[in-house]
Amino acid sequence: MANLKEIRGRITSVSSTMQITSAMKMVSAAKLKKAQDAITAMRPYAEKLTELLQGLSASMEGDSGSVYAEEREVNNVLAVVITSNRGLCGAFNSNVIKEAKQAVADTYKGKQVDFVAIGRKGGEVLGKSYTIKENHDHIFDDLTFDNVSEIAEGLMAKYVDGSYDKIVLLYNHFKNAATQIVRNEQFLPIVPVEGDELASDYIFEPSKEEIIATLIPKSLKTQLYKAVRDSFASEHGARMTAMHKATDNAKELKDQLKLTYNKARQAAITNEILEIVGGAEALNN
Numbered sequence: 001m002a003n004l005k006e007i008r009g010r011i012t013s014v015s016s017t018m019q020i021t022s023a024m025k026m027v028s029a030a031k032l033k034k035a036q037d038a039i040t041a042m043r044p045y046a047e048k049l050t051e052l053l054q055g056l057s058a059s060m061e062g063d064s065g066s067v068y069a070e071e072r073e074v075n076n077v078l079a080v081v082i083t084s085n086r087g088l089c090g091a092f093n094s095n096v097i098k099e100a101k102q103a104v105a106d107t108y109k110g111k112q113v114d115f116v117a118i119g120r121k122g123g124e125v126l127g128k129s130y131t132i133k134e135n136h137d138h139i140f141d142d143l144t145f146d147n148v149s150e151i152a153e154g155l156m157a158k159y160v161d162g163s164y165d166k167i168v169l170l171y172n173h174f175k176n177a178a179t180q181i182v183r184n185e186q187f188l189p190i191v192p193v194e195g196d197e198l199a200s201d202y203i204f205e206p207s208k209e210e211i212i213a214t215l216i217p218k219s220l221k222t223q224l225y226k227a228v229r230d231s232f233a234s235e236h237g238a239r240m241t242a243m244h245k246a247t248d249n250a251k252e253l254k255d256q257l258k259l260t261y262n263k264a265r266q267a268a269i270t271n272e273i274l275e276i277v278g279g280a281e282a283l284n285n
Contacts, residue, residue, distance in 0.1 A: 002266065009263040011254060018250035025243035033178060035233035039174055039226070052218045054190055056208060058150050066212045067160055067221065069190040073279045076112045078133070078164040079103065080187065080224075082171035082231040082266045083119035083124060085140055092172060092180060092238035093121040098250040099182045100126060100170050114164075118151070118228060134159065136178065143232060152221040159188040172234035177239050180234040187223065190216065 081100050083093045099120075104113050115130055117123030120137045136151055158164050168190040174178040204211060 004261065004264055005258060008265060011257045011261065014250050014254045014257060018247055020255065021243045021246040021250060025240055025247060028240035028243065032233065032236040032240055035229070035236055036174070036177075039229045039233045041230065042090075046222045049219050050055060050223055055154070055215050066216050068188055068216055070154065071189055072100065072107075072132065072165050074108075074111060074165045076114070076164045076166075077108050078114050078116060078155070078158060080116045080118060080167065080169045080227075081122040082154070083117070083122035084168065084229055084231075084235045085120040085137055086123065088242060089235055089239035090242040093125075095126050095170060095182050096170055097122055097178070098155075099184060101129075103168070103170070105265060116151075116155070119231070120276060126161065138229065140232065145225045148225040148228055149221045152224040153217075154218060155187065155224070157219060158250055162205065164188075169227045171231040172238075174230050174233040174237060177237040180238055183227075183230075187220065190220075236241070 067192065079100055081096060081231045083096050087093065100115070103275070113130065114133050115122075115126050116136070117132050118136045118139055120135075121134050123135045123137070126132060134151075139147055139151070155167055159167055166186070169185045170185070171183055171185075171188050173183045175181055
């Protein structure tokens, strides 16, 4: 059994750790509320806009459709991996990285796959085995639509000039604070909708061509912004859950150490009493 000084040191260390994890949990809980409100407010708009423009682009005939809907043989793939800049958030980062490696090994086997990292953790791990074309670690310092739009414009330019035949987004979709779902979502080319969803007699003003030319780039920027916002909310949800569990585990360990300390202290007192009694008996004899 460890001596009393060692046990006291461990109790102090665990108490300090518990204070840190508890503080991180509260900070993430506060940030989560704002991030959750932002993503739940924009998600219906972004998804409906993407759905409408996918259908509109698919309804165009011949070469009149958008260049962003052009299907071609897939040889070069660019994967945009959205993770966080910091750890201590459970399996949040590792799940996305695992999905990225699985996609390279299975879905895009035999093809050239490069990565764009949004978030430091994904770039650090994937950079050891794959080519990282760009790192955007700074985006979470000022997460705005304009900053994300610059990244989206770069991705669109790479697709239009033929550098890549397909661009996908890998990120955590926010469901609730305890659940994040890894998404592998096609960014370019635009995925056509199933069936005849624009069969209704719509009157387009201005023309379909003008609508596509103007709105599809904005829709793609919104899609990327939604993915980054989803990941940002998921990060704080995962960190809050992880720190809550860490705090509970630290409290349980502290209670066990206190029990061990009390047992050791009681044993030491008992030994002292036995020594005093033994000494007194020796004097009497």
